[in-house]
Amino acid sequence: MAVATREYLLFIGGEATEPASGDLSDLTEPATGEPLARAALAGEQDVDRAVEAARSALAGDWGKTPGTERARLLHALADAIAANRKELAELEARNVGKAISSVKAELHQAVENFRYYGSAIATIGGRANPIGGSLLFYSLKEPVGVAGQIVPWNYPLMMATWKLAPALAAGCSVVLKPDPQTPLTAIRLAELATEVGFPAGALNVVPGDGPTTGAYLVRHPGVDKVAFTGSTRTGGEIMRLASDPVKRVTLELGGKSPNLLFADADLASAVPSSAWAIYYAAGQSCEARSRLLVESSIYDDVVSQMSDFAGKVKVGDPLDPETQMGSLISSTHREKVHGFVERGAGEGAEVVAGGAVPDGAGAFYPPTVVAAPNESEIAQEEVFGPVVTVIPFEDEKDAIRIANDVKYGLMATVWTGDPARGHRIAARIKSGTVGINMPYTAFPGIPFGGYKQSGFGRELALETLDLYLETKSIVVSTGARPINPFGL
Ligand code: NAD
Numbered sequence: 001m002a003v004a005t006r007e008y009l010l011f012i013g014g015e016a017t018e019p020a021s022g023d024l025s026d027l028t029e030p031a032t033g034e035p036l037a038r039a040a041l042a043g044e045q046d047v048d049r050a051v052e053a054a055r056s057a058l059a060g061d062w063g064k065t066p067g068t069e070r071a072r073l074l075h076a077l078a079d080a081i082a083a084n085r086k087e088l089a090e091l092e093a094r095n096v097g098k099a100i101s102s103v104k105a106e107l108h109q110a111v112e113n114f115r116y117y118g119s120a121i122a123t124i125g126g127r128a129n130p131i132g133g134s135l136l137f138y139s140l141k142e143p144v145g146v147a148g149q150i151v152p153w154n155y156p157l158m159m160a161t162w163k164l165a166p167a168l169a170a171g172c173s174v175v176l177k178p179d180p181q182t183p184l185t186a187i188r189l190a191e192l193a194t195e196v197g198f199p200a201g202a203l204n205v206v207p208g209d210g211p212t213t214g215a216y217l218v219r220h221p222g223v224d225k226v227a228f229t230g231s232t233r234t235g236g237e238i239m240r241l242a243s244d245p246v247k248r249v250t251l252e253l254g255g256k257s258p259n260l261l262f263a264d265a266d267l268a269s270a271v272p273s274s275a276w277a278i279y280y281a282a283g284q285s286c287e288a289r290s291r292l293l294v295e296s297s298i299y300d301d302v303v304s305q306m307s308d309f310a311g312k313v314k315v316g317d318p319l320d321p322e323t324q325m326g327s328l329i330s331s332t333h334r335e336k337v338h339g340f341v342e343r344g345a346g347e348g349a350e351v352v353a354g355g356a357v358p359d360g361a362g363a364f365y366p367p368t369v370v371a372a373p374n375e376s377e378i379a380q381e382e383v384f385g386p387v388v389t390v391i392p393f394e395d396e397k398d399a400i401r402i403a404n405d406v407k408y409g410l411m412a413t414v415w416t417g418d419p420a421r422g423h424r425i426a427a428r429i430k431s432g433t434v435g436i437n438m439p440y441t442a443f444p445g446i447p448f449g450g451y452k453q454s455g456f457g458r459e460l461a462l463e464t465l466d467l468y469l470e471t472k473s474i475v476v477s478t479g480a481r482p483i484n485p486f487g488l
Pocket of ligand 1: 021075150151152153154155159177178179180208209210211212213214215216218229230231232233235236252253254255285286360382384410450451454457
């Protein structure tokens with residue numbers, strides 16, 4: 001299928017649906033500026049229809065689908081994603097501007113997510129206990145209901161699968177709102193779900209503007225739970241919106257993650273891995289290790305090696321299998337990224353590599369290394385681009401202090417030749433995940449989520465299921481005598 005030639009409508013109640021407003025937006029490829037597709041934009045009426053479809057699904061076929069059948073459907077969807085991975089990979093790479101080599105890895109994880117939760121359904125269940133005397137307690141796990149899920153543009157398909165797989169496994173129905181810039185693969189996913197047999201309304205997709213359509217979805221009285229991935233600022237707004245009527249909320253938010261490099265580390269692995277940890281997805285990753293903390297005795301050497309690697313990363317056409325870093329999502333976002341670099345100069349930051357907007361078409365930005373004081377904006381705020389800030393530290397205590405001296409707490413990596421030190425530091429860093437001598441972050445089965453302003457709730461793991469389930473406690477009198485508390 002030629003991905004550029006079709007229209008991508010909303011997906012509501014098991015079918016492609018025209019938006020009530022008739023609004024379709026023209027999407028262009030960020031790496032070329034060329035037209036890519038036309039995609040529908042949902043408004044409030046469309047959200048109403050999607051929520052209604054999701055509620056009907058819960059009251060109907062989807063609500064009656066037993067766990068074993070839900071498991072079969074999740075595995076079937078995993079198979080369908082795998083079978084369509086070529087089309088999905090090209091669509092995602094062209095829509096986001098991301099290197100296809102990266103997208104292929106993300107697609108692999110998208111498949112694994114559905115397999116993981118398809119199998120994890122077997123763990124859903126209550127427990128039973130005699131509570132002394134003549135009381136028996138047992139609990140039931142029930143789906144929370146309709147989940148409103150909002151995802152960002154940086155990993156459109158993978159973030160959608162992080163959210164959809166546990167919700168569907170738990171038996172919830174879903175209204176998913178992708179970012180309006182990157183709706184395409186989520187729409188394809190909903191089509192595939194229907195093809196493999198998910199009942200109408202179990203999964204609805206309504207790409208649309210955040211502050212209007214997204215906010216309406218969050219406030220909607222027919223939505224029982226909101227799961228959000230995006231910036232910390234929007235996350236705060238989501239919490240406020242979800243307070244009336246009160247809803248369950250989970251938030252996966254921003255990051256400014258440290259990468260601690262000690263003098264006893266194996267630099268042959270630590271330096272290229274540190275380059276990967278910031279330049280993967282052009283730094284547009286919540287868990288990008290954008291703060292490189294380096295022991296002062298090797299600081300100059302590491303800065304020089306990182307600058308060499310920054311120059312070696314293959315930047316270019318997202319569809320070229322050799323490309324390691326594509327473009328940013330848009331020229332508007334590139335201006336934002338470059339603004340951090342420009343303002344950094346006024347706060348004592350020095351650009352060591354990259355840092356200039358290239359000529360030519362496409363929203364490209366070079367891999368950039370900046371030496372900057374820890375207090376500066378560029379060392380503290382999420383740049384969300386291929387920009388790493390390098391900061392020296394004196395000793396272990398100093399390294400931990402600087403690593404934690406940031407409002408976020410999503411991910412951290414420690415590079416050291418001393419295993420005990422690796423574990424010691426892991427225990428003291430305030431972040432949801434810590435890697436020791438390895439840069440990778442997210443795997444199905446390993447809880448992923450934030451400390452501090454990086455949000456709360458964990459994704460990718462068994463615990464996630466509980467975020468989509470209610471626990472109902474049932475207490476039964478098994479005594480021979482009737483209960484009469486006042487003795488009346
Ligand atoms: P964003 O907060 O601007 O938007 C995220 C989503 O929220 C989009 O779908 C957007 O349309 C929607 N939205 C915006 N305003 C809204 C509102 N008022 N009400 C409801 N929905 C609204 O974030 P972004 O710039 O698209 O994404 C990048 C951010 O996402 C970064 O901060 C990144 O760290 C974070 N992120 C976090 C994780 C994680 O797992 N922790 C993963 C990926 C991205």
